[in-house]
Structure formats: structure tokens, C-alpha cells
Amino acid sequence: MANRRKMRFGIVVFPGSNCDRDVYNSVTRILNQEAVYLWHKDHDLNHCDAVVLPGGFSYGDYLRTGAIARFSPIVQEIIDYAEKGGRVLGICNGFQVLLEIGLLPGAMLRNKSLHFICKFVHVRVENSDTLFTSACRKKEVLKIPIAHNEGNYYIDSEGLKALEGNNQVVFRYASPEGQITEAHNPNGSLNHIAGIVNRRGNVLGLMPHPERASEALLGSEDGKKIFRSMVQAFLD
Amino acid sequence: MIRAKVYVYLKKDILDPQGKAVKHIIGNMGFHRIQDVRVGKYTVLTFDDSVSEEEARQQTNEICRKLLANPVIEEYHFELETLPLGAPAGDG
Numbered sequence: 001m002a003n004r005r006k007m008r009f010g011i012v013v014f015p016g017s018n019c020d021r022d023v024y025n026s027v028t029r030i031l032n033q034e035a036v037y038l039w040h041k042d043h044d045l046n047h048c049d050a051v052v053l054p055g056g057f058s059y060g061d062y063l064r065t066g067a068i069a070r071f072s073p074i075v076q077e078i079i080d081y082a083e084k085g086g087r088v089l090g091i092c093n094g095f096q097v098l099l100e101i102g103l104l105p106g107a108m109l110r111n112k113s114l115h116f117i118c119k120f121v122h123v124r125v126e127n128s129d130t131l132f133t134s135a136c137r138k139k140e141v142l143k144i145p146i147a148h149n150e151g152n153y154y155i156d157s158e159g160l161k162a163l164e165g166n167n168q169v170v171f172r173y174a175s176p177e178g179q180i181t182e183a184h185n186p187n188g189s190l191n192h193i194a195g196i197v198n199r200r201g202n203v204l205g206l207m208p209h210p211e212r213a214s215e216a217l218l219g220s221e222d223g224k225k226i227f228r229s230m231v232q233a234f235l236d
Numbered sequence: 237m238i239r240a241k242v243y244v245y246l247k248k249d250i251l252d253p254q255g256k257a258v259k260h261i262i263g264n265m266g267f268h269r270i271q272d273v274r275v276g277k278y279t280v281l282t283f284d285d286s287v288s289e290e291e292a293r294q295q296t297n298e299i300c301r302k303l304l305a306n307p308v309i310e311e312y313h314f315e316l317e318t319l320p321l322g323a324p325a326g327d328g
Contacts, residue, residue: 064306071303100306107308109246110253154250154309188253 007234009035010048012078012094014058014069019091022211023054030214031227040072049234050087051078053094055147055209065108065150066096075101087131087230088203092148095195095205104198104205105163106155111148112188118147120219121186123194123208124174127167130197131233132204135225141178142171142222144208146186146194151207153189153196163196171195171206237321238283238292242314244305245276279304285321292316 009027013020020037027033036046040058045051059068069075075097082088082103090098098104111117122143125136136142155163163169171194175184185192187207195206210223246252252274259273281299283292296314305312 063304067303067306099308105308107306109250109309112251112253114253114257152253156308188251 007033007050007231008048009033010038010045010051011035012038012040012051012053012074014040014056014072016058016060017054017056017093019055019093019209019211022209023052023091026211026214026224027052027227030224031231033231038074040069040074042074043077045074045077045081045086050089050230051081053078053088053090053097054211055092055094058093058097061093061150064100065093066098066100069097070100079103082198082203085200085202087233089132089226089230090203090205091209091211092146092151092207095207096150098203098205103203104196105159106153106196108150109152109154109188110150111152111186116147116149117151117186118145119186120145120213121194121208122174122176122178122184123171123206124178124180125170126172127170127197129167130170130201130204130229132197132226132229133170134232135229139178141174141176142208142213142225143176143220144210144213144223145220146208147212148187148207151187151189153193153207155190160190163193164191166199168196168199169193170197170204171208237285237319238287238289239317239319240281240283240292240296240314241317242279242281242296242300242304242312243276244279244300244310244312245274246309247311250309277304282319289316289318 125140128136172192173185197204210226213220213223254275255273300312
């Protein structure tokens with residue numbers, strides 16, 4: 001039977017998170033769902049149906065991006081939740097945290113150019129069969145901005161083979177027409193990877209910011225498709 | 237007391253964009269016989285007087301594995317030195 005109640009998003013707030021309110025706006029005002037903030041010192045997830053780790057600079061990016069956030073009390077709850085199949089979305093710094101805590105494989109290196117890059121990019125949906133991308137067409141190209149200094153995804157060759165083989169690469173940097181070329185890889189990321197999902201399919205990390213592209217006023221509505229996919233998966 | 241000097245750096249086969257940029261500048265400075273530059277991090281841990289050398293070694297390893305280095309991309313090594321009892325912790 002279809003779920004009648006609204007989906008409840010839990011948005012994690014670390015000291016230094018700065019996209020938490022943007023996510024809140026996207027899922028409440030635009031998607032018409034519920035959201036609560038989860039403080040990094042909290043010990044429970046407040047009955048949410050999905051956890052979002054937002055972008056920002058948790059703990060000032062000290063040591064390595066996402067490295068200190070790993071030791072927050074809320075993170076242990078998120079690991080337990082994910083291991084039980086809970087939906088977890090990590091955006092930018094949130095993706096970096098997911099890598100540091102081991103919910104996703106690999107690590108982030110500094111951008112090849114050594115520059116902080118803040119601009120709209122295009123990503124191609126490589127796998128539209130996930131609960132985060134079901135509202136996208138096969139190979140659809142989304143226009144979503146990135147804003148990061150460490151988005152140069154790295155994993156060893158064996159790990160890369162597994163990611164590709166299991167269809168875990170969900171987004172790849174591409175041209176507006178969907179071509180995968182060096183010129184459209186903004187940060188040097190291995191195999192042009194912009195976002196990956198875990199083997200089970202319930203944890204997604206991506207560098208682009210869907211919450212910054214969820215209404216026409218912001219220059220693109222493509223990011224909304226990721227939140228809408230999550231809501232659809234919940235309601236079904 | 238024991239002091240651990242910890243070096244964390246990217247694994248050999250991983251491209252180091254910072255090191256590459258620094259090497260480029262070193263070339264501009266006129267030093268052309270530098271074959272490679274790698275940039276890493278240096279951390280100093282000063283243990284209190286109750287910690288033995290063996291404990292310091294074991295704890296430093298654990299701290300490196302769990303926090304200071306990310307084993308996916310980084311390696312580390314450290315040196316231990318013994319300081320006189322009650323030496324100021326701050327000067328490294």
C-alpha cells in the first residue's frame with residue numbers, strides 16, 4: 001500500500017556545514033516534504049526516513065576533508081542506520097565524510113588544478129536504477145553546480161573495477177551533450193566520477209550540489225530530480 | 237617523556253598535485269636538478285611522562301591508522317625521541 005505520510009529528511013549539521021539550509025529549503029518548500037536538523041552531538045536520528053550529509057567545511061576541513069566529522073556521535077548512528085538499509089545521501093563535504101567513515105569506497109585528492117572550483121557542470125546519469133536517480137532518464141545529462149577543492153576521486157584499480165562492474169558509478173562529469181571528455185572533467189577525478197552508490201544501493205555520495213539547482217531561479221532545476229527520486233522511492 | 241614525530245604523505249603511485257606545483261616553481265627559481273617533489277604533513281605528538289616507549293609506539297600507530305592518515309591514499313612513518321622528564325611540551 002502506498003505511503004500516505006510525508007517523507008522526513010534528517011539533515012546533519014556539523015560545525016562548518018553550510019548547505020544544510022539549502023537542503024532544508026529544497027526538500028520542504030520545493031518538494032513539500034518534512035525535514036529536521038540533526039546536530040552532530042545527537043545520538044539518534046529522530047525518526048527520519050533518510051539522512052542527508054550536506055556540503056560545507058565540517059570542522060574547518062582540518063587534517064583531511066571529512067576526517068574529524070567521522071568521530072561525531074551522530075556518525076555512529078548513521079553507520080548503523082546505513083547498515084540496516086537506511087537511505088543516506090552525501091553531498092560534496094557529505095560525500096567526503098561518507099568516504100572517510102567507510103560507507104563508500106575510495107578517497108578524495110586535491111583538484112588536479114589545485115583551484116577551488118565553483119561553477120555549473122554537467123553530469124551524465126550512468127545508473128538511473130537507484131533510489132536516488134529513478135526520476136532521471138537513462139543517460140540523462142543534469143546541470144548542477146560544483147564547489148570544492150578536493151573532488152578528485154581516487155580508488156585503487158581493483159576497487160575501480162568493482163565500482164564499474166557493479167554499476168556503482170551513478171554520475172560522471174560530461175559535456176552538455178553527454179560526451180565524456182577530459183575537457184569536461186573539472187577536477188581530475190578517476191574515470192570522470194562525480195558520484196557513486198554503495199553495493200546495496202542505499203548510500204549515495206556526489207560532489208555536485210543538487211540543492212543549489214532545485215529551482216529555476218537558481219539557474220537549473222535538475223538537482224530536484226535527485227530529491228524527487230528519493231521521495232518517490234519512499235512513497236512507493 | 238616520549239615525543240613522536242609523524243610524517244604523513246601520499247602513496248608513491250598517487251599523483252600529488254601540490255608537489256607538482258611546488259616542483260614547477262622550484263624549476264622557475266633556477267633549480268633544475270630536482271627530480272620530484274612530494275608534499276606531506278608533519279605532526280608532533282608529545283606523550284606525558286607515564287607513557288613508555290613501547291606504549292607510545294603502539295598508540296602512535298593506532299592514532300595514525302585511525303586518524304592522521306587515510307590508508308586509501310596515504311602512508312605514514314614516525315620517529316620517537318625521548319625527552320628529559322618534565323620538558324616543555326610545546327617546543328618541537
